[in-house]
Amino acid sequence: MIYFVLLQNKQGKTRMSKWYTGDWGTDDKRDIEKEVHRLVTNRNQKFTNFIEWRNYKVIYRRYAGLYFSLCVDTNDNELGYLESIHLFVELLDQYFGNVCELDLVFNFHKVLALVDEYYLAGEIQETAKKTILERMEELEKLEAQSS
């Protein structure tokens, strides 16, 4: 399963985090965010996208200035999760239109809603971009109607 998803920029600011386990309290989470940031930013570009950390694996990929990290079980399918990161980026790109870091900052509530349509309970919920994006449109309509 996925234990957490982190989007961090090169400076170490966490742009989005999603935790799928109650094992860690707020302080632990902050420490982990720092640790993971250190791990992924110190890796050479030519290295694999997999880091063995504690008794988990961190699958990560860098897109421009943002690092997308997924913490999963050691026996999970690494390449599968790596491509799921890419699908997530494509989702963001299609949803925001040429997405940039700022979009994620100003629309954090939308990003969280998007993630909740894609991953849930630490597993992949839905893999069709069309379905997810249509649902996001529905949610936007509902929000506009009821506010």
Added chain:
Amino acid sequence: MELFFEKNSVFDEKYQMEKVHCDISMYTKIVNLKRGRVLSVETLFSPFLIFEVSGVIQVKLSESELRKNDTIARFDEFHQRNKECENRGEGGGEREKKKNSDDLYVPKKKKKNKEERERVDKELAKIRAAFDKPAKDLKGYAQRKYMWKIMYIYILGYTVDFGHMQCVDLIRSQKFAEKQVGYVGVSLLLIEYTEMLRLCIQTIKNDLSSQNEVFQALALTCIANVGGVEFAEALTSDVQQLLVSGSSLAMVRKKAALCLLRLLRQYPDNLPPAEMAPDIVRLAEQKNIGVVTSLLSLLTGLATYDNANYKGVVPLAIKLLHTLAIDRQCAKEYIYYRTPDPWLQIKLLRILQYYPPLDDKTSLDKLQEILDRIVTKTEVTQSVNKNHADHAILFEAMNVIIHLNLHGQKMLHERAIHKLLHFINVKEGNIRYLGLDALARLARIGDTHPTIKRHLRTIQFSLDDNDISIRKRALDLLYSICDETNVQEILDHLLHYLSKAEYAMREEMVLKIAILAEKFATDMKWYINIVLQLITVAGDFVTEDVWHRVVQIVTNNEDLQKYAAQKVYENLQNPPVHESLLKVAGYILGEFGHMLDSTGMDQFNALNKHFQSATINTKALLLSTYMKFVNMYEDLASTIVPIFKNFKTSIDCEIQQRAVEYEVMTSYENQELISQVWDAMPDFPERESNLMKIIRKREGGKE
């Protein structure tokens, strides 16, 4: 990176430069680059940013520079203009696409930490005051805005200790926007406040049974994000109902499936009743692939906790895999770079590993066909993403093959090995990593070793790879293919590598080397050499267990004793002498030093010169050794007894006690009794090596 320039450029009088707006695809929006110079920056960014354009120019703008460019001022103005346009009903300025979100926020000026902190405190105070006012004063929009702000501040890393009751209230609202804020607030802010969570349970129950799929979805998502024992106890049966009910929409059903999984992981005792199992399995036949995807994760979880009841999923999985992998039939939106839903294929292959191979031949044949197709027909193409997706499926298929072979169903393992042996030579790191990983697991199938061992050189080469992830996998693989024939070669290589290895890997390497040496040593003397070498090279990582084991073996094997004593004596002469070596030497010379040609005095001197720099524990051990020497060589008494006298006043009580007692013993009248006390240690009883226990525990954690 592509740059799109707007058709009109404006000549900026103030800065005497061409000002052009441009957009960059993917993640950085910067403006203004012409002929390699940054002309001006018009961004909505926080002041400290590094811009990288075409890999040519890197410009870091400090806040002062941005102020000089009036960027922050322009930002405020821009935002103001945007808001006015909204209110007038026109399209927002340049940010037309994003107008929905902009008006919920005040400009977030993220300056240096202190200023940010002050800003945050100011906002929090304002919000706190607003919440303290009577509830009716707070209009819907304002309340939501404040809640989002609180959440944003929390995400930034600040502690927020109010707003919780507002969440509990908001989820009760029948307006979607308010309920939504409430639920997100609950899942972000209330996680560690279990009493508050309890207050939400009734509302959540109402939403789950409300027949309104939007509310159901909100509630399910919140439960899945929060988890926790309270929710698990109170809500599992409601979620279960939604999952199997005929009237649930597909969208709700898939959320219910994963929500249930979360609750089960929290509280595995609360499994669905056995009668429900066939209904849940049958849901996997649904047309909606999203539902099937989510459901498979649930079924995998259920297979872990309640294996027998869910084995009906296996034939379904094989059928679905056949459709995807062989027929390549799949709804259009689920095709990813020309591969039919790779993640679904992976999940299907995964769940097959939870059950032993089926008895019925048709299913087995089908499965073989599927696996064969995957293993032989996966090719490398130009598209990186397609390659990853296809190889992800391939490696999962490998896992299935290994699983089947380990359960007695010999199938395709030759092909699998050859493919993997090819992979460990490939340039791309990810594939090499996965190849090594899969081979280590494949090595558990009995007759694969000969084939793998022929490639020992390649694997050893990987041990030198720059990437530590690959090194770890190589170490694991070497460990699993080690046996009597190649143990010497492997251990030589490992020891050589150990001296260059980094600390993260050393402890594990030491453990594995010690175990391999003990398990496969044909020559015990060689074993002792290896351990002594280990201590010399990586002494800090040699735990007590390692050298205790050596002592056990030497004590129990008479023909080793003289050799061991000789070896440790020699090693003592070569500085630097590690603490552990001192301990081993101390013990062994004490017990078996008398077999050597060298005099007691020589041995004593060899040990004593390191005495001062030793730790308390080692000193204590050495004192016992000295006592044994006194018992053995009478001429040493005059040298050693003063040492005991010296330590009678030692601060450490263990040392003091030993010194006092030993001194008494040396002058005790009944020396025959003393001789018996200090006779050689008896054999150790045969028990399992502690080292094996440690390694097994570690591997248990990984599986």
